[in-house]
Amino acid sequence: MTMPNRLRLAAALAVACTATPAFATDSVLHCGSLFDARSGRIHAERSVLVADGRVEAVRDGFVEAPGADTVDLRGHTCMPGWIDLHVHLGSESSPQSYSEGFRLDPEDYAFRAVGYAEKTLQAGFTSVRDLGGEVTLALRDAVNQGLVRGPRIWAAGKSIATTGGHADPTNGINAQLAHLIGPPGPTEGVVNGTDDARQAVRQRYKDGSDVIKITATGGVLSYASSGDAPQFTVDEVRAVVDTASDYGYRVAAHAHGKEGMRRAIEGGVTSIEHGTYMDDEIIALMKEHGTWYVPTLYAGRFVADKAKVDGYFPEVVRPKAARIGALLQQTFRHAWESGVKIGFGTDQGVGPHGDNAREFLYMTEAGMPAAAAFQAATVRAAEVLGSDEVGVLEPGRFADVVAVPGDPLADVEAVLRVDFVMKGGDVVRQPGDRAARTTTETASR
Incomplete structure (x- = not known):
């Protein structure tokens, strides 16, 4: 073999060995x-x-x-494949929801979650961000291992709250039982102060979470009177966000009231969930900080409708559901017209799993073009997740x-x-x- 032929052969072998x-x-x-x-x-x-x-x-x-x-x-x-940025695969609302927390074991919720995940996938949602629910961490792993079928799951695990806040697991428990349980702390997702906030994020890392969720204001369905009062200081939010960034986490903030939203935005959260009492000042702040809005119109409509049904919600919840739920669609319209960045999210688990796509109808009814709504559930939602593997x-x-x-x-x-x-x-x-x-x-x- 001549020298040129040997060189050509060597070059060809090198390409063959290094090519993908x-x-x-x-x-x-x-x-x-x-x-x-x-x-x-x-x-x-x-x-x-x-x-x-x-x-x-x-x-x-x-x-x-x-x-x-x-x-x-x-x-x-x-x-x-569509992306829903706000689901709770471990539960689904019903008149029995509040009592079931005292009767059911985590295994019961886990088996239910398998069916909810299947329904969600069948509805066209191939990725979801689950913002609160401990069983979803195991569900995510089971899906990834092929043991059950469901969407890709970015799981928050336990939401982080303050004492008495929307995600305090002891809300509504009588004094005797609360004394036996003891006050929840950062391990249980309840913080008071910046040190607690950092510990709670580190615990979520230990648990295997993919994203961090805080409840920056009161909530509609929690067993408490206020649905919009601020529940974190700016320093506490910053401690959560800064610690989360150490682990590559993004932070989603449940928030209905204006002051809680302001603190969450100034603290650096990635997204505001619900945003019921958003006004021009908050909109300007979100645009300044590049904060995303995930409106959850389905949940607003669902709770407003169920508030009319005697016995569906506890009486402490019912007026919040009637008041806050009815406001979300007009808030969304104003946010969209004002140029706020919007990602798709339903809060399913409040409403029935598998019906997520109805959110598209509510978004377009409020004035968003269908193409923009589909972008919110694909390429925009992938931006919120920080993923370059889904969305297009x-x-x-x-x-x-x-x-x-x-x-x-x-x-x-x-x-x-x-x-x-x-x-x-x-x-x-x-x-x-x-x-x-x-x-x-x-x-x-």
């Missing part, structure tokens, strides 16, 4: 239309090629890939796809007729499959 191995295309989705989450536009006739659980390519027209499974979605619009259908991202019949920009109610769901390259729902599946034959990627 290519994965064979597993499946091809022939989409009649495809929603581009970045531009907010729909493109006709696109093929999504999937390899090893991720998007390999998106191509014009209906292309073929030898040996790959082909899914015919030519009568559908394909979109990136681009090469290298997870192959998370939801498909609905027709054109959802013209008929937003199409989101209630999900026909196809793929998560990480695995088809979990397909046209004609109306009943939610409960099998777990494929491991979740």
Whole structure:
């Protein structure tokens, strides 16, 4: 062999050894239309090629890939899998919710959560941020291990509160039982002061949380009279945020009242959840700090409706549900028109799991264009999560796809007729499959 030939052979071997191995295309989705989450536009006739659980390519027209499974979605619009930034998979509201906390064990909630996760995935939500619920940490791990089916879960674990605050687990307990339990502290997610705040975040790290949730004001459904009073100081919020950043965590703040929102924003939280009494001053502050708004319109409507039903809520909760729930939609309209950054979130667990997509209807009713609402549940929600693996259908991202019949920009109610769901390259729902599946034959990627 001559020297030039030896050099060419050596060069070829070097390239072969260092090149990234290519994965064979597993499946091809022939989409009649495809929603581009970045531009907010729909493109006709696109093929999504999937390899090893991720998007390999998106191509014009209906292309073929030898040996790959082909899914015919030519009568559908394909979109990136939807993301719900505010769920509680460990529970679901009912007239028995308050008494069940004294009767049920964590295992009971865990088994219920398996069904709620399946319903959520079947509805087209391939990723969620669970903002409060200890069993969800184990649920997340079970989904990741392929033991049960559900969306990708960013789990907060136990929410962080102050004494008597919205997430104080001893609210509503009689004095004798409270004495036996003792006052909850940072381990239980209850803080008073900056040292406690730092310890509570570190405990969430120890527990395995993915995100931190604080209750910066009172809440609607907690067993307490105020739904909007501030419950953290700015210094306490900053201690939470600074400590969270040490572990790469983002912080979501449940907040209804104006002063609690102001403190949370100035303290550096990533997002304000609910934001009921948001006004122009708070809107300007959010825009200045780049704070996201997750409106949870579904929860507002749900609690306002149930407040009219005798016995559904305890009497201490009922007036808050009637008052605060009715305000959310007009707050959302003002925030959207004012240019606040908005991510999609429902607070499901207040309302029934699996009905998450109805939030799109409420957002558009309040004046947000359908395309912007879909962006809020895809590319924008991924920004809130800080993830570069979900939210858009681009090469290298997870192959998370939801498909609905027709054109959802013209008929937003199409989101209630999900026909196809793929998560990480695995088809979990397909046209004609109306009943939610409960099998777990494929491991979740």
